[in-house]
Amino acid sequence: MSAPTDRHLLAIRTGLGYDSHRLVEGRRLVIGGVDVPHSHGLAGHSDADALVHAICDALLGAAGLGDIGTHFPDTDPQYADADSIDLLRRVRGLVEVDHEIVNVDSTIHAERPKMAPHIPEMRTRLAAALRLPERRVNVKAKTGEGVGPVGTRQAIEATAIATLVERDVA
Numbered sequence: 001m002s003a004p005t006d007r008h009l010l011a012i013r014t015g016l017g018y019d020s021h022r023l024v025e026g027r028r029l030v031i032g033g034v035d036v037p038h039s040h041g042l043a044g045h046s047d048a049d050a051l052v053h054a055i056c057d058a059l060l061g062a063a064g065l066g067d068i069g070t071h072f073p074d075t076d077p078q079y080a081d082a083d084s085i086d087l088l089r090r091v092r093g094l095v096e097v098d099h100e101i102v103n104v105d106s107t108i109h110a111e112r113p114k115m116a117p118h119i120p121e122m123r124t125r126l127a128a129a130l131r132l133p134e135r136r137v138n139v140k141a142k143t144g145e146g147v148g149p150v151g152t153r154q155a156i157e158a159t160a161i162a163t164l165v166e167r168d169v170a
């Protein structure tokens with residue numbers, strides 16, 4: 001086999017993200033930057049947008065920049081009820097110092113409500129925050145098949161993966 005000749009192949013970075021928030025009464029349900037009508041919402045210090053938090057962690061992970069908690073600690077009052085889309089914009093800024101974002105893929109794990117009708121708007125909001133075309137920001141949804149914290153509607157979880165290209169790799 002010959003050695004790779006395309007420098008970009010040497011500069012690809014991938015990162016994994018995961019988040020989970022408890023479903024409780026009396027909170028808005030914000031997923032992927034979209035207000036999803038539901039009887040319950042996600043508990044958390046910020047707006048508790050598990051999908052956006054997972055995407056932030058995937059991006060930071062790919063760039064070797066730690067995680068969302070180190071950059072935006074949930075003990076800091078300035079992030080109380082924070083709009084997570086704002087955090088995503090800030091993460092993009094951190095990551096883009098040394099990298100270009102290639103794509104993001106993600107999955108929402110939720111028993112209820114149905115996410116499919118809201119996914120196009122989520123992609124629009126996420127892609128705008130990341131300044132990417134929507135085809136490079138994918139969102140999928142799965143149920144928990146009635147078991148576990150997701151299936152018994154105690155929590156909504158999200159997983160994400162991001163791919164970056166490092167700029168000017170030596």
Ligand code: MG
Pocket residue numbers: 019020021044048049050053
């Ligand atoms: Mg979170």
